[in-house]
Amino acid sequence: MKKIVTILLAVMCLFTLAACNNGGGSSEGGESGTAEKASIVVGGSGPLTGGAALYGMAVNRGAQIAVDEINEKEGYEYFKLDFQDDAHDAEQAVNAFYKLMDDGMQLSLLCTTSAPAAAVAGLTQDEDIFAITPSGSRDDIPTYGNNIFQMCFTDSNQGAGSADYFGTYFADKKIGIIYQSSVDYSKGIYQTFAAEAEKLGLNVVETQAFTDEKDFSVQIAKMKDAGAEVVFLPIYYDEASMILTQAGDYSPIWFGVDGMDGILGVENFDTSLAEGVYLLTPFAADATDDLTVSFVKKYNDLFGEVPMQFAADAYDAVYVLYNACKAGNVTADMSNSEISAILREQVTSMTFNGLTGSNITWDASGEVSKLPMAVVIKDGAYALAQ
Amino acid sequence: MNLLNYLINGLSLGSVYAIIAIGYTMVYGIAKMLNFAHGDVIMIGAYVSFFMLVNFGLGFIPSLLIAVVICTVLGIVIERLAYKPLRQADSLSVLITAIGVSYLLQNSAQLMWGSATKMYPINIISGSVSLFGGKLSIPYLTIVTILVCIVVTFALQWFVNNTRTGSAMRACSEDKDAARLMGINVDTTISITFAIGSCFAAVAAVLLCSAYPAVSPTLGSMPGIKAFTAAVFGGIGSIPGAFIGGLLLGIIEIFSRAYISTQLSDAIVFSVLIIVLLFKPTGILGKKVSEKV
Numbered sequence: 186m187k188k189i190v191t192i193l194l195a196v197m198c199l200f201t202l203a204a205c206n207n208g209g210g211s212s213e214g215g216e217s218g219t220a221e222k223a224s225i226v227v228g229g230s231g232p233l234t235g236g237a238a239l240y241g242m243a244v245n246r247g248a249q250i251a252v253d254e255i256n257e258k259e260g261y262e263y264f265k266l267d268f269q270d271d272a273h274d275a276e277q278a279v280n281a282f283y284k285l286m287d288d289g290m291q292l293s294l295l296c297t298t299s300a301p302a303a304a305v306a307g308l309t310q311d312e313d314i315f316a317i318t319p320s321g322s323r324d325d326i327p328t329y330g331n332n333i334f335q336m337c338f339t340d341s342n343q344g345a346g347s348a349d350y351f352g353t354y355f356a357d358k359k360i361g362i363i364y365q366s367s368v369d370y371s372k373g374i375y376q377t378f379a380a381e382a383e384k385l386g387l388n389v390v391e392t393q394a395f396t397d398e399k400d401f402s403v404q405i406a407k408m409k410d411a412g413a414e415v416v417f418l419p420i421y422y423d424e425a426s427m428i429l430t431q432a433g434d435y436s437p438i439w440f441g442v443d444g445m446d447g448i449l450g451v452e453n454f455d456t457s458l459a460e461g462v463y464l465l466t467p468f469a470a471d472a473t474d475d476l477t478v479s480f481v482k483k484y485n486d487l488f489g490e491v492p493m494q495f496a497a498d499a500y501d502a503v504y505v506l507y508n509a510c511k512a513g514n515v516t517a518d519m520s521n522s523e524i525s526a527i528l529r530e531q532v533t534s535m536t537f538n539g540l541t542g543s544n545i546t547w548d549a550s551g552e553v554s555k556l557p558m559a560v561v562i563k564d565g566a567y568a569l570a571q
Numbered sequence: 572m573n574l575l576n577y578l579i580n581g582l583s584l585g586s587v588y589a590i591i592a593i594g595y596t597m598v599y600g601i602a603k604m605l606n607f608a609h610g611d612v613i614m615i616g617a618y619v620s621f622f623m624l625v626n627f628g629l630g631f632i633p634s635l636l637i638a639v640v641i642c643t644v645l646g647i648v649i650e651r652l653a654y655k656p657l658r659q660a661d662s663l664s665v666l667i668t669a670i671g672v673s674y675l676l677q678n679s680a681q682l683m684w685g686s687a688t689k690m691y692p693i694n695i696i697s698g699s700v701s702l703f704g705g706k707l708s709i710p711y712l713t714i715v716t717i718l719v720c721i722v723v724t725f726a727l728q729w730f731v732n733n734t735r736t737g738s739a740m741r742a743c744s745e746d747k748d749a750a751r752l753m754g755i756n757v758d759t760t761i762s763i764t765f766a767i768g769s770c771f772a773a774v775a776a777v778l779l780c781s782a783y784p785a786v787s788p789t790l791g792s793m794p795g796i797k798a799f800t801a802a803v804f805g806g807i808g809s810i811p812g813a814f815i816g817g818l819l820l821g822i823i824e825i826f827s828r829a830y831i832s833t834q835l836s837d838a839i840v841f842s843v844l845i846i847v848l849l850f851k852p853t854g855i856l857g858k859k860v861s862e863k864v
Contacts (some may be wrong), residue, residue: 234681
């Protein structure tokens, strides 16, 4: 029995170490700050381990870059980022939230993914902490209270936006849809797309769903049989890259949403397969404006990869908090209720320009208003579509 | 023609399941334990062959061989470090340890290589045969996968029935204590079983990734569970059972996706498993008593 305990303990230690290595980076950034000015604690959680770790890591890193920039500009540790692992699990997210409360969280980035964000939103509201989720895009998240804001589009926004785009540019084409029914994000976009498409009278010839699989031969064959000329893929880019690889000689116009962003960064992916793919996204890592160029360079220097949209959303979310705190003269010694009252007022009245769009505004519901941008992949890079 | 196409796709997917299932079934037959880390050994094999192909620019055969060697060693190491000390413990402890090893491998892979998906080179075995005037095209990869699966099954079946080590394995599967009394080194035999299972895991990894080219730390979990189902379906402990179970599972999965629902395919696959087990609790080829290898 002793041996089993030892082994279990050893395994647990390794996990803890792994978690530390991932998450530890978050607190290393601004140690230079002196104690005379207290820092505002910004908490948040996301999957740093498990299958969705990619997204949590991106948010953690994007937020860290923003916090480091801010602290450097202020000359002391203005924000202290405390980012916990929730493994894309609602229960673990709630535990992470309590841990963050113990750590003295004053502002929140809520959670990276939708299901945990929804689980924590109500608790965050009860503590009267102002929260903005970089990437929790499910429609119901802002409804948990007047403190809960979104940085990203809601899923229905994206679905409706895509359908409008189809109505303008692909009205006479046969449309196919492949979506992932086991993921809130994908299902949410699909549902509003389908509803809007019906309203607009779009010619949807085939709809296929998948859950958790690697073999898309059936879905692709059905699209082919139905003669779909444009295939809407409201899914994440790893699945999309598999579909593109397995499609073989079938080459309709593939059309993705923000989850498709990142497809060119997949290691060893043959980018010629993605040639001509459309995507509707608020952030393109290849954009040439100064802000994007400097962010992409910093991210690449620090982490050796091209940032995806989640990182950009997190970066923007931290700046939203920062701009609101500065405008409202928030200091670390204020109570959570005081801070959230100021932030609510500031955020709903500000016009924000960031990586994921310009002239971004929020209404009191917490939903963001910004314009999606259609890009098309040409020669392995994003180019603006019409 | 669609029906034939789906059937071939199903056979190809099923062959991969079958090769993985053999790993489960051998270990279960001989060590009487469920090695839940098997799927993650596949994942390691996939990463190793990925790095050999892409970063070291090796050819297909050398990278496959290196993956096989590394997975075999890994299998033996896992067995020695994590399972051997628990030989006398009850099976529940071993099961939990196996799950622990599985998570350990997944998280270590994530630490070492990141969680981002990497694309496996897909042009290793390219091209396809056209039949019926181009109406039906079978990729060479599919043919290779099915052939490898058949060769592996028959070779293993021959090995178990006709060699000294094979006899030792069968003896251990029947009665470990009696085998030990007869002078068989049970520990070595179990290690060899793990080595063979892990070696096939590497082969499965290369075939799996050539067909479905996304390499990520969680790559092995779903195929692992499906293959385990296939092993139970065919009769756990039986090598031909794993073969038949794997192929059937692959075909049922593709057919239910094609003709019933893409969303419910997993539910259907597992329902079929439950129904088979209700009528034949030991699986298709499972026998009530002993002679399980």
